[in-house]
Amino acid sequence: MCTGKCSKFIAVSLYVLAAVSVVCNIMLFFPDFDTSFAADDRDGKDRITEEVKYMGGFIGGGIMVLIPAIHIHLTSSKGCCNNRCGMFLSIGFAAAGVAGALYSLSVAALGLANGPTCLWSNLYHPIPTWGTPFANSNGSYLGDKDMWKWCRIPENVVEFNVALFSTLLVAAGVELVLCAIQMVNGLFGCLCGTCSGKE
Numbered sequence: 775m776c777t778g779k780c781s782k783f784i785a786v787s788l789y790v791l792a793a794v795s796v797v798c799n800i801m802l803f804f805p806d807f808d809t810s811f812a813a814d815d816r817d818g819k820d821r822i823t824e825e826v827k828y829m830g831g832f833i834g835g836g837i838m839v840l841i842p843a844i845h846i847h848l849t850s851s852k853g854c855c856n857n858r859c860g861m862f863l864s865i866g867f868a869a870a871g872v873a874g875a876l877y878s879l880s881v882a883a884l885g886l887a888n889g890p891t892c893l894w895s896n897l898y899h900p901i902p903t904w905g906t907p908f909a910n911s912n913g914s915y916l917g918d919k920d921m922w923k924w925c926r927i928p929e930n931v932v933e934f935n936v937a938l939f940s941t942l943l944v945a946a947g948v949e950l951v952l953c954a955i956q957m958v959n960g961l962f963g964c965l966c967g968t969c970s971g972k973e
Contacts, residue, residue, distance in 0.1 A: 780959045781864065784952050785847035788871065791945045791952075792840040795878060798938045798945070799831030805890065805935070806928040821904065823891045823935060830881025831942045838874025839949050842867035846956055849963065861963030868960060871953035879946035882939045889915055890935040892925035902926060 803812050803826060811821040845867040849860045889908030895901060907924050908915040915921040915932075922932040 781846050781849045781861075781956065781963070784956045784959070785843045787952055788839055788843035788846070788949060791949050792836050792843060794945050795831040795835030795839070795942060795949075798942050799826070799829060799836065802826040802831075802935065802938050805892075805931045808928055811928055821891065823885060823888075824906070825881050825885035825888065825939075828881045828884075830878040830885075830946075834874040834877030834879075834881065835942060835946050835949060836874075836878075838877070839871045839953070842871035842874075842953065842956075849960075861960045863960075864963070865957050865960035868953045868956035872950060872957070875946045875949035875953060878942060879950060882942035882946060885935065885939040886916065886943065887912065890925065890931045892931045893927040894924045895926065896924045 849864050894907040925931050
């Protein structure tokens with residue numbers, strides 16, 4: 775496969791992953807598909823998980839990957855970027871994509887480790903309180919579904935957060951790999967050409 779075709783494959787894949795990251799991040803603002811929690815802070819306590827507000831999926835896995843994907847795609851089409859210079863520039867754009875993917879990956883991992891914000895109570899903490907009950911569990915709650923019952927409101931918030939943060943984690947991991955591959959592909963394209971026949 776020539777470097778131009780490889781760039782096209784990478785770019786199309788990055789488009790899909792960036793869209794998935796943006797959608798997941800937006801959905802995380804509405805736990806259990808309820809919009810009321812995003813605006814409800816009448817007692818001064820947040821109802822949204824802190825890591826959601828870092829916008830890892832929107833900024834890191836979305837915008838910071840989408841912009842490089844556009845340039846990488848241009849290196850695969852006939853035009854001004856389908857040359858050695860365009861491939862050289864794609865290395866820098868892919869590096870920015872790596873940084874965005876790393877940010878998204880870090881935020882998603884932190885979101886999974888700390889767990890969701892919810893109205894919670896348990897045997898040792900009988901008074902329902904808004905907070906992050908699994909923040910000091912080092913992610914151990916992920917393997918103990920009985921602990922998930924601690925969260926009363928929003929309903930099913932643990933499953934909701936685990937599913938979306940896991941999707942963000944996987945998407946960011948794949949984005950990271952693809953952008954790293956494009957850095958190597960861009961180097962080869964810069965040194966050897968893009969197979970376009972016009973260098």
